[in-house]
Amino acid sequence: xxxxxxxxxVMYLAQNQNVENMTPERLQDLRHQFGxxxxxxxxxxxxxxxxxxxxxxxxxxxREDVGKLLVKRIPVTMYLGFLAILVTIIVGAPLGIIAxxxxxxxxxxxxxxxxxxxxxxxxxxxxxxxIFVFGLKLNWLPIAGYTSPLVDFTMSIKQIxxxxxxxxxxxxxxxxxxxxxxxxxxxxxxxxxxAWAKGLRQSVIITRHALKNxxxxxxxxxxxxxxxxxxxxxxxxxxxxxxxxGRLLATSIxxxxxxxxxxxxxxxxxxVLLSNLIVDISYGWLDPRIRYQ
Numbered sequence: 001x002x003x004x005x006x007x008x009x010v011m012y013l014a015q016n017q018n019v020e021n022m023t024p025e026r027l028q029d030l031r032h033q034f035g036x037x038x039x040x041x042x043x044x045x046x047x048x049x050x051x052x053x054x055x056x057x058x059x060x061x062x063r064e065d066v067g068k069l070l071v072k073r074i075p076v077t078m079y080l081g082f083l084a085i086l087v088t089i090i091v092g093a094p095l096g097i098i099a100x101x102x103x104x105x106x107x108x109x110x111x112x113x114x115x116x117x118x119x120x121x122x123x124x125x126x127x128x129x130x131i132f133v134f135g136l137k138l139n140w141l142p143i144a145g146y147t148s149p150l151v152d153f154t155m156s157i158k159q160i161x162x163x164x165x166x167x168x169x170x171x172x173x174x175x176x177x178x179x180x181x182x183x184x185x186x187x188x189x190x191x192x193x194x195a196w197a198k199g200l201r202q203s204v205i206i207t208r209h210a211l212k213n214x215x216x217x218x219x220x221x222x223x224x225x226x227x228x229x230x231x232x233x234x235x236x237x238x239x240x241x242x243x244x245x246g247r248l249l250a251t252s253i254x255x256x257x258x259x260x261x262x263x264x265x266x267x268x269x270x271x272v273l274l275s276n277l278i279v280d281i282s283y284g285w286l287d288p289r290i291r292y293q
Contacts, residue, residue, distance in 0.1 A: 001256070009027055073244050123166050
């Protein structure tokens with residue numbers, strides 16, 4: 001990003017109508033204040049050193065501590081991400097199970113078609129389309145903005161319906177496809193045939209025997225979805241003007257606010273690492289054969 005044309009200090013002064021103060025001396029003072037007069041590698045090493053002291057630097061564009069900016073924005077993104085993951089599990093898993101049980105039927109064909117459509121549809125295009133249809137034409141939902149559920153729960157639900165759908169549409173489609181393929185493989189196993197021969201109910205066979213043994217690939221896919229949801233929040237939050245870390249990242253990239261971009265990238269990387277760790281730990285619970293002795 002630093003190789004892109006444009007000076008963040010010049011952009012900041014121009015946007016704040018301080019063009020008359022844009023003298024070489026003023027710019028040099030600001031570069032020294034933000035440490036931009038040092039080589040890039042030195043700036044990066046200094047930033048890493050400050051991290052160990054709990055300091056993430058000062059934003060050039062917002063003129064505010066990066067840590068405080070992230071504390072304000074992270075709950076918004078986490079709230080949307082949690083709801084998107086919840087919808088992904090609640091909707092995607094049953095669709096995949098139903099498609100596997102009714103293999104070769106019209107229901108299976110419909111679920112497969114919708115899953116393929118959900119995997120390929122561009123998120124930003126879907127968001128714009130939903131804004132046009134449900135926001136402008138039908139006037140059912142607000143087209144942008146965010147309200148905390150602690151302030152106005154009803155308005156908060158209305159505002160997050162379209163963003164959550166955009167964030168979870170790929171996850172629902174991919175999870176349903178993955179569960180369908182895993183369930184079809186597990187259903188062919190001998191112990192499932194034995195369970196059928198014993199006269200067990202279909203719900204017991206599916207939930208206690210087939211589903212749990214087919215969840216490892218699904219959990220792996222779900223862990224990937226977590227990183228994709230938080231990484232993809234840049235598009236969703238930008239389209240719907242939601243003040244989360246995704247929109248903060250987009251604004252900071254256009255404003256060449258290097259320190260904020262580094263801070264947001266660090267947070268997203270930590271979320272990805274934690275989600276992968278949780279996925280690895282869950283393997284032992286799902287399949288006792290891979291637990292450490």
